[in-house]
Structure formats: C-alpha cells, structure tokens
Amino acid sequence: MQTHVNKMAGARSVSKPEQKVSSVKIKNALTIMLFIAPAFIVYAVYVLYPIFSTFQYSLHQWDGMSEMTFVGLQNYIQLFNDSVFWTSLTNNAWVVIVSVFVQIPLGLLMALMLFAPIKGIRFMSSVYFFPFLMSTVAIGLLWVLMYDPINGIINQLVTLVGFENVSWLSQAETAMFAVLLVVVWQFAPFYMILFKAAIVGIPEELYEAAKMDGANAMTKFIHITLPMLMPTIVSSSILAIVGSLKAFDIFYIMTGGGPNHGTELMGTYMFKQAFINFNMGYASAIAFLMFFIALIVTVIIQILDFYRKKKGAYS
Amino acid sequence: MTATLKRVPLYVLAVVLLVFTGFPFLYMLSTALKNQSEFFEAPFSFFTSFNLENFTTVFQMGLSRYFFNSILITVLAVGIVMFIASLASYPLSRMKFKFNRVLFLIFISGMMLPIHATLIPIFKLTENIGLYDTLWALLGPYIAFSLPISIFILTQFMQEIPKSLEEAAKMDGCTHFGVFWRVILPMLTPALMTVLIYNFIHLWNEFIFALVLISSPESMTLPLGLQDFRGEFSVNIPGLMAALTLASLPILMIYLFSQEKVVKGLAGGAVKE
Structure with a gap:
C-alpha cells in the first residue's frame, strides 16, 4: 500500500496535471459505462425503443405482416x-x-x-x-369456477338464502x-x-x-x-x-x-x-x-x- | 369478563376476514381431492374424499413441463437481473457523473409503465430474431421489466453504505470492479434477497408476455399452461382444481417457510425502512 501511494504521488509530480485529469476522466467514464451498459442495453431494447415504436405504429394502418400505410392521426380520431x-x-x-x-x-x-x-x-x-x-391466472380460474351458475359454490350459498341463481x-x-x-x-x-x-x-x-x-x-x-x-x-x-x-x-x-x-x-x-x-x-x-x-x-x-x-x- | 365480551366483535371480524381470504383455498383443495362423480354428487361437501389421482393426472398431462419451463426461465431471469441491476446501481448510487440523475429516472420510471405500450414492438422483435414461440422469447422482457424495481431497491440500499470502506479498498489498489465485487456486493445480501423474492414471485406469475410470445404447449410457462388446461378440463373441474393447487403450491410453501422474508421482499419496493 505504501509503495502504491508513493507511486501515485510520484506520477502526479512528473506528468502535466491537465493530461492526468483528462485521462482519469476518460477512464472513469469508461468504467461507469461498463457498469451500466448491460442493464441499459436490455432496458433500451425491450422498454425504451418499443415505446417509440408503438407511437410510430400508431400513426399507421397495419395488419402486422404486410406493408404499413401512413394515416397520420386517423387512429386517434377513430x-x-x-x-x-x-x-x-x-x-x-x-x-x-x-x-x-x-x-x-x-x-x-x-x-x-x-x-x-x-x-x-x-x-x-x-x-x-x-x-x-x-398467480392471477390461478385466481381467475378458481373464481370462475366459484361463480359458475350451475356448479359454483357462490350460487349454492345464494340459493341457500333464498335467491335465484345468478349468472x-x-x-x-x-x-x-x-x-x-x-x-x-x-x-x-x-x-x-x-x-x-x-x-x-x-x-x-x-x-x-x-x-x-x-x-x-x-x-x-x-x-x-x-x-x-x-x-x-x-x-x-x-x-x-x-x-x-x-x-x-x-x-x-x-x-x-x-x-x-x-x-x-x-x-x-x-x-x-x-x-x-x-x-x-x-x-x-x-x-x-x-x-x-x-x-x-x-x-x-x-x-x-x-x-x-x-x-x-x-x- | 367484560374485557372478553368487548373482544367479541374483534373475533367476529377476524373470522370474517379469515373466511373471506382463506375459504377459496379450502374450496380449491377440497375439490381437487374429489373425483368427478363425487364432485357432481356433492359439489359442496368439504373434505369428504381424499383422492390423489387428479394430481398425478394433471402432472402427466403436461403440468410437469410447465413447471420445468417456469422454474428455468424464472431462475435464469432473476439471476441475470440480480447481477446486472447491482452493476448498474453501483455508479448510479455512488459515483458523480453527468446524466446520473436522468439515467436513474429513466430506469425507475419503468415501474409505472403499462406493459401494453411495449407489447407489439416486442412481439415483432421476437419474431424477427426467431425466438417466437420458444421459452427464450421471455428472457429479454422478463429481465427488462424487472430492472426498474431492482435498481430502485438496490440504489436505495447502496446509498447507505459508508464511503470510507470503498476508499480504503481503493487505497489498497482495488479497481472499481474490485471494489464492487469485494466490498459492495457482499454487503448487499439483504437488498439482493428482496430483489430475489420480489422478482421471483412476479415472474413466476407473469402472464401477458407469455400469452403474446408463446403458443405451443411445450414452451408454455405455468400461468399460460393453466389457462390452456381450462379448455381440456372444461368438464373435469376437480382436475383443474388440482392443477391450480399444484401451481400455487411452490410460492405458498416458500411463504410458509420464510414468512418474514417474503413479506418484506414483496413490500420491498414500497416500504422504506
């Protein structure tokens, strides 16, 4: 550790200060980029870019396969x-x-x-x-079965209190x-x-x-x-x-x-x-x-x- | 005596809430244990039969495949998220640079974004890179949509770690990555636990990307597979109930074994401590 500090001090006194600063800056920027890049690339491809694409698609008439036709704000008016x-x-x-x-x-x-x-x-x-x-899917399916007009438990309870079956x-x-x-x-x-x-x-x-x-x-x-x-x-x-x-x-x-x-x-x-x-x-x-x-x-x-x-x- | 009497309304309320939250689960389990004729004879009797047949049937009918797919994609996506979100959170929370604040806001604003706003472009992209209808189609979207909350949790936590530790390591000649790997990462364990639990449960239950990007049963995850079962089991209600029970079991088990951690994890994004 001691030698390292000495080396740093030595380097500073020899090289020109501005040059040192800018090279450190570039190195720092590069490090920051490397840290953020993996997350940012995935995020840009699957979140940021799609939002722009969605806006772009929204100005077209398009079935998803054939050529798009530009229609301006027609979709929004409709x-x-x-x-x-x-x-x-x-x-x-x-x-x-x-x-x-x-x-x-x-x-x-x-x-x-x-x-x-x-x-x-x-x-x-x-x-x-x-x-x-x-999971929401499991919840949905479970309650669909519970709400079922014929076999569902909710209607059984409802008829128990004297009401008609409800769909x-x-x-x-x-x-x-x-x-x-x-x-x-x-x-x-x-x-x-x-x-x-x-x-x-x-x-x-x-x-x-x-x-x-x-x-x-x-x-x-x-x-x-x-x-x-x-x-x-x-x-x-x-x-x-x-x-x-x-x-x-x-x-x-x-x-x-x-x-x-x-x-x-x-x-x-x-x-x-x-x-x-x-x-x-x-x-x-x-x-x-x-x-x-x-x-x-x-x-x-x-x-x-x-x-x-x-x-x-x-x- | 009067104290006990006073508590009667409390007990009533507690039991009402217990029935409201717990009853559907009892109904699901009780029905899953009946065979079809028992269900049609007495659909509303509780725990009158204990047939395990339905469970083996649904497992053989493809549920095991869905389980395997769900585990694979969830573990992979959560693992990658934990790593790249920690990497990104390090400079975002501990270094000064231009655009820091802007980048951070861009990342965390993803939390309010409706998935629908990205659905069609992601569908087209997935088709174009040839991943449509494979399990791997889900990896990108799952990672991307888990990043905002993960980065939010991790940056909050990292801000609390004292600067002096980092500086000491730098004095020892550690690079930025060395500091991150040897000093910061080991201290992140509680925050990473929150990230793990939160994302695991959300991705395990994810539905809309699976619905849009996958169509054949061999690539389906559990939620999509359950939805697919619905057609096949339209007359076999106990069978469907058995599938629902099995699909819900892993998360419920994890919860029962480490309640505190799960509750904390799920609240992680919303509760500051």
Missing part, C-alpha cells in the same frame, strides 16, 4: 369516436376507484386486525396474506362487480403488509400520552394512527392508481372483457385489436394512450406529492 374505447376507459376508472376506496381501507382494516389482542391472530395473519401469493360473469349488471370483488380479494393483503409496516413504526409514546389524556380507541385512531399513516396511504394510492391503469390478467381470464364489452378495459381492448383482429396500428394507438395516461397520472401525483411535502416542511 379511437375518440369509438364507444368501446370510452367504455373501457370508464371501466378502468372503476378499477381505480375500487382500488383506492375499497381495497386500501380494507387493507388498513386487515392491518389493524393484526394488532388486535385476540388468540390465533398469528395464524390468521398468515392466511390473510395468501391471496396475494397466488355472475355473463350478464352485464353483475360481471364488473364480480370481477372487482376478486381484484379486492387479491390485492387487499398487499396493502395490509404496507400498513402493517407503517403501524409498527408509530412511536408507542404517542399512544401512552393520549391514554393519559383519557382518549378512547376511536380518538386515538383518528388523531394518531390515521395522520401517522398518511404517507403510506398516499404511496398506496399511487400504487393502486398506477396498477389499476395496467389491469389486464384477471379481466382477460374471467370475462375476456365481456359480456358485450361490459368489463372491457384499455388493456383487454388493446390485446383484442392487436392479437385477435390484427389491427396493429389501432392497437398501438390504444397502447400509446395507456402510456400517455400513466405518464400524466404519474406527473400529477409527483407534483401533488411535492406540494404536500413542502407544506409538511413548514407546518
């Missing part, structure tokens, strides 16, 4: 006049709403239960998390509700663990102080737990919104977007246009709009979050 697209956009909005206003509160409730002073809660908490570990997934009035229930079932446990981690982080002294002041459980929840969980609620909402815009698997498996586009999402509609109808140009327009909406939502959330943090810093 899209805005396409009632199915508006249906799918509305359904996506429903997924967002249910995710934020049902899934997250349920996740919070489940997390609070984990701290309840009752026997067997350790076992229960293990089970509570199960749904999130199952849950094949009629427009119930299909969306039925699938959203499954979405909640699958993802509530995820928010449960986020909230669990956050609740563990709340200092015990806050509750003790409140107890001294004679606060009951409800006031403690509203004045301590909820405000302390606000950052988690915000980040959960971001995850829920962004995730809902991407929703595809469960709807594709359970209803395929049917009946009569009743549960169609941007994702399922794009998939059908691209890989069943081979309207690759039109599908690319839908795909690019999905990207654009996700981008806008992310930017809005970032701006809101920036102001929330700024406000927090002053208060």
